[in-house]
Every structure is written in C-alpha cells, then in structure tokens.
Amino acid sequence: MAEEVKKLMYVNRRAPYGTIYAWESLEVVLIGAAFDQDVSLAFIDDGVYQLAKGQNTEGAGMKNFSATYSALGDYEVTKIYVEKESLDERGLTLDDLQHLVWEDEDEDWAEKDSIRLVSRAELADVMSGQDVMFNF
Amino acid sequence: MAEEVKKLMYVNRRAPYGTIYAWESLEVVLIGAAFDQDVSLAFIDDGVYQLAKGQNTEGAGMKNFSATYSALGDYEVTKIYVEKESLDERGLTLDDLQHLVWEDEDEDWAEKDSIRLVSRAELADVMSGQDVMFNF
Amino acid sequence: MKLTVQVNEGPYQHQASDSAYFFTKAALEKGHEIFRVFFYHDGVNNGTRLTTPPQDDRNVVNRWSELAKEHDLDLVICVAAAQRRGIVDDGEAERNGKDATNIADGFRISGLGQLIEGAVQSDRVVVFGD
Amino acid sequence: MKLTVQVNEGPYQHQASDSAYFFTKAALEKGHEIFRVFFYHDGVNNGTRLTTPPQDDRNVVNRWSELAKEHDLDLVICVAAAQRRGIVDDGEAERNGKDATNIADGFRISGLGQLIEGAVQSDRVVVFGD
Amino acid sequence: MSLLHIVNKSPYEKNSLNTATGYCKDGDTLLLIEDGVYAAMKGGSASVNLEGLDVAVMGSDLAARGIAEDKLIDGISVVDYAGFVDLVEAKDSTQSWL
Amino acid sequence: MSLLHIVNKSPYEKNSLNTATGYCKDGDTLLLIEDGVYAAMKGGSASVNLEGLDVAVMGSDLAARGIAEDKLIDGISVVDYAGFVDLVEAKDSTQSWL
Secondary structure, eight states, X not given: OOOOOOEEEEEEOSOBTTBSHHHHHHHHHHXXXXXXXXXXXXXXXXXXXXXBXXXXXXXXXXXXXXXXXXXXXXXXXXXXXXXXXXXXXXXXXXXXXXXXXXXXXXXTTEEEEOXXXXXXXXXXXXXXXXXXXXXX | OOOOOOEEEEEEOSOBTTBSHHHHHHHHHHHHGGGOOEEEXXXXXXXXXXXXXXXXXXXXXXXXXXXXXXTGGGGTOOOEEEEHHHHHHTTOOGGGBOOOEEEXXXXXXXXXXXXXXXXXHHHHHHHTTOSEEEEO | OEEEEEEOSOTTTBTHHHHHHHHHHHHHHTTXXXXXXXXXXXXXXXXXXTOXXXXXXXXXXXXXXXXXXXXTOOEEEEHXXXXXXXXXXXXXXXXXXXXXXXXXXXXXXXXXXXXXXXXXXXXXXXXXXX | OEEEEEEOSOTTTBXXXXXXXXXXXXXXXXXXXXXXXXXXGGGGGGGBTTOOOOTXXXXXXXXXXXXXXXXXXXXXXXXXXXXXXXXXXXXXXXXXXXXOOOBOTTEEEEOTHHHHHHHHHSSEEEEEOO | OOEEEEEOSOTTTBSHHHHHHHHOOTTOEXXXXXXXXXXXXXXXXXXXXXXXXXXXXXXXXXXXXXOOGGGBOTTOEEEOHHHHHHHHHHSSEEEEEO | OOXXXXXXXXXXXXXXXXXXXXXXXXXXXXXXXXXXXXXXXXTOGGGXXXXXXXXEEEHHHHHXXXXXXXXXXXXXXXXXXXXXXXXXXXXXXXXXEO
16 A cells, blocks of 8 residues: 655745745755655745746856756656736746646656646645645 | 044834844944944834834743833934834824933933934935935 | 644744744644754754853743753754755764864754655644745 | 945845845955945854855855955954854854854954944945845 | 645735735635734734634734734734644644745 | 935835835936846836836846846846946945845
C-alpha cells in the first residue's frame, strides 16, 4: 500500500529580486519534488512577476533564477496556477510570462502546458482542497 | 559664531510592535537630541498608530515604549507633525493619540502642545524645507 | 494534533518569531505535539547565541532554547538559508572554513527536506513571516 | 558632495544592501566623498564574516569589505541594533560575555551618534531599506 | 474543507488583507494577528473588507496597540494563543497571507 | 528646495508609492528602484499615479525584472547608479518612502 500522498501548495505572492522569497521558495519546491507529493504552485499578486519573460540580472548583480521555472516540469511539478485578476491589475497577459511545459509520460511524452490561468474564485476552490500551503 | 544647525526630520510610517522600526527610530531621536539640531518628527500612514493611547504589551511580551513619546518634550523635541489624512483613513482623531506637551522656557515654562495636526499638503511644505530626512 | 511551525523572519525586526513562539507554547500547553519548528529565510537568525538584547526586553533566542529544552523540541535551521546569513555550527564551520560558530543551544542546522518532511508528517503547518 | 548612506536591512532577504552598495560605488567613482555607511536595524547583519553564499551568487558581505578596503570607507554598525541581533566584535564579546565574534573585515561597531554625526557632516543622507 | 486564513499586516500598508478576503469561502475563518488587527477597528476604511466574514482577532496584539475591545467592529471574536491553536485544529488547513 | 523621492516597493503590494506621490511637489523628482519599478509599466493600474510627475527609474532593476524600455509609460527617464547619484546631488534632500 502506498504511503499517504499530501496536497502541498506553494503560494507565491512577491516580486522577484526585491526580496529573496521567490528564490528561496523555488529552492523548497526543488527539494520537495523528491518527496513524491501532490504539488502545485500558485502565483498571486506580485507573485505573477516571478514568471515574467526576459529577466536579465547582470546589471543588478544578482543570480538570475528565472530559468529554473522552466525546469519544473522535469521535477514533475506540472500544476502552476496563475491568478487572472493579478495579471489584469498589472496589465499583463500570459504572453508576458514564460511558457512552461511538461512532458506527459502517459501520452507518449506529449508536451503539455503547466500554467493554468484561473480566476480568484477558481483558485480559492483549489486552495480549499489543499492539505498544506507554504507561504513565502 | 554658532555651528550650522540642520533641519532633521524623522519620518515614521509604520505601526508599532509588528516591526521594530518605530522603537529603533525613537532610539535615534533620543540619541540625536544631544546634537542640538532643529529636529522634527512626522507621523504618516501607519506611523500615526505609534502615538495611540493605552498601549499594553504585557500579553504580547514586548517592551512597551509608548511612554517614551511623552518624554520627548524633555529632550527638546517639540515639533511633532501628525498627518490628518492618515488619521481620517484609519477612523482616528487626535483624541485617540497621547497628548504630548513641552514646556517653553521662554514663556515661564508654559506647557504647550507638541503635536501639530497638518494636512498632507502642509506636511509636504514642511518636508521640502528639511536638510535630512530619516526613514524607518 | 501534530504541528510543524515555520518561522521566516529573524528576532526583533519583525514580530513573526514572537507570534510563532507564543503559538508553539500554547499548542504544547494544550497537549498537542510540535513535530518541528523550521527556521527559514531570515528566520535562521533566531538561532544565534551572540545576541545581547536590552535587559528590559524579551530574549527571543533564549526563549526558544528554553522551550526546546523543556519540551524536547526539534528546532531546525535551514542550511542553505543559514549559509547566506552566517549561522554556523561546528560542522558548517569545518565545511566552509569559518573560524567561529554562533549557533544557539537547542537549534540544529539541516536541509530543506526537513520542512517538507514536517509538512508530510504533521496534521497542520502554520507559517509565521513578514 | 559628501554623503552618508544608511542601510536598514540585512544581506539577501531584501535588495536594500545591494542598492546601497551600487549607489555607494557609483558615488565614489564619480569622485564624491562617502563620509560614512551606517548599518541600522537588520542592516547590521551585513557585517558578519560567517556567511557562505552559493558560489553562483554575489557575496554581499565581502563586497562591502572590499569596497571599504579600496576606498578607506567607514562602515559603522549600530551597537544597540547589533546587540539585539548578535553581531559581535572583540570589545562587545568581552563586555557581554560572548565566546565568539563574527564581525567582518572593514566594519566597526559604534553608537547611534555616528548616524546623526553623518547627517550633520554630510551634504546628503540616502536611506536604503524595506 | 475549510481554511484558517491568517493576516498579520496592516490593511493600510499592504495588500494582504484585501487578497485574503477575496479567498475566504463560506465556513472559513479569518484570523487577524500582529499589525493585521488594525483592520478590525471601528471607523477605519479597511473594516468594510471584513463584512460577512467569520473574523477572529488576537487579543494580546490588540492590547499592545492600545485597541480596546469596544473599538472593534461588531461580530469579531477576540482570541488568545490557545484560541489560535483551537482554530488551527478546527480548520482543515491554514493559509498565512504574509 | 526640491526633493528626490525614492520608492522601492511595488505599488500593488504596499502603499509607499501612493503616499510618495501625494508628497511630490513641483520641481521634485520621483525615483523608482527595486520592486518600485513596476509602477512605471504601461497598462498597469498603478501607472496613473505617476501622471504629471518627473519620474526616473533604475535601468538595472527594470532589466532584472524583464521589463523592456518599450513597456514603460511615456516620459519616464531610465537611469543607472551614476544617474541616481546625480539626482541626489541635483536635489536639496532625499526622502525614501520605504
């Protein structure tokens, strides 16, 4: 009998670089992937900025961790919720964000979108089904 | 000839206890008083909560520093600007704040109010005449 | 119930560590089990023995150390966060060539897996931060 | 012009120390005088020599130490803030009975008067924080 | 499944309360701690955000900030840390809106 | 006397920009750094706060966050740290709205 699998959600609400929360949250996600739990990420409020395309930190002298998001599929992190209201308020669309995908083993490694654009109400429903939410 | 006296303003925009900025700002004010500069304090946004009456930190287990504000007069810190818009937004009036006074040596130690209730526009004028503003 | 508590901010600057401490204490007093307290981000700074707070204020670090001793608590400091911020035990000092340690009694340094394990093993996780 | 720079947050958690560093460096390159860099609140945590940041990231503490060495900068850590947070030099260790120090090269611990003096002596004060 | 939403920031300083209330569903409870307690003060412009929600507030954080209980909007329950623990147990999961 | 107002916080997260713009007088300059730069993005609801103000924005902070200059609202000047220093010198005093 399999061990209990928990639903873990990482809730990201901060912009990258101004604070370290975005990056240290991602470090938890990468380590956490080894635990074979049912993992999802939520990007709400300024958290949506974490996924912005074209980040270049050379001038700011900080580590650019944005490529790590596109590696999440390899860690079997495939459920990435982006809140539509947060994008709208900031004048952003999905086109402004990285295109994150994963390969579905069960369908001959077909490439599938990881990002699920959801309304606040829809995300609230997903959230209420979680066992644990991590907040950074 | 007297040394140059600078206008120093301490700008306080945070609530007390949730963070230490309010208290460590006050520590600067107390030390700074020895330098005989032209000092004023501004309370804007959540900073107005610092002056709230009746603070009791026993249950929160933190040092209650609210009495220190009433000692500022003894340190010749007599110009305390409170922004009216910030009070209004929070449903507060001057009656919710400590009554801060100082004694005017030039007028036979007459007790005078330290708090000056000002509009944002008035405080902006005061601010633009400062040499240095400290932000906590 | 079995609880894991996460602390994201250091002592004094934010109230997070105070709130986490009182929550943990209350949970223990009610007979619940604290599986682990995990210190992450600047929360690792709760685990230095080098603080000397004013005598008229609480001692945030000692309070955690004493609670740990009394209840055999597992206070875990994240190693990656600790390396960025300079919290060091004997092992870390040796590995990273540091000439001093500063870890406080009752704390230990370990990996992020300890946080995930806490989440998997506990009935609830409660996060305190900024 | 003569400048005093104030840093209110520690390394890595907030960008404040990064911004202050690049500002200070640019001011020096333009020939301005940095009268003092004053580390207050969690900013005192910029002055620990015990950090070991990842090799693919910047070293915030060493960067300050090197800039100080190169330009004979006065990097002052507030003593009251340092005592709350556990930044210790030899003098503080002796006064407070601590068994280790962690202060980094180029930093010194002193009183809040140093900040006020900086404000009085400088043409401008620029504050970096959270 | 019901959630305990925890807010520790002033609604006048940060957007945490605003987002949190958008995520509160029927059966959820919103707990205000630290600077979050200011949201529950009568007469403040943020207090309307709490309408229709089940709201608890940390008593020791109210006291520290000089907020007497008669200054709270109606229908708020004041809890201590033991009450906080009970809320965590009563709900299926907690979400801290930092 | 003219001031340099510095804002380092996202206008969607904190009230800093909102208050800062209320304190900007004729002749003042508003400098956006760190997460403050998001205020200058075209299409964002916060950008209206900048109308009529003299606004500068830190280029390296824009780049880090993936904000190309053609995504900025009109009339914004992009500066580097040397430009930041020049602004501090050009104004009589600075105010950091943390």
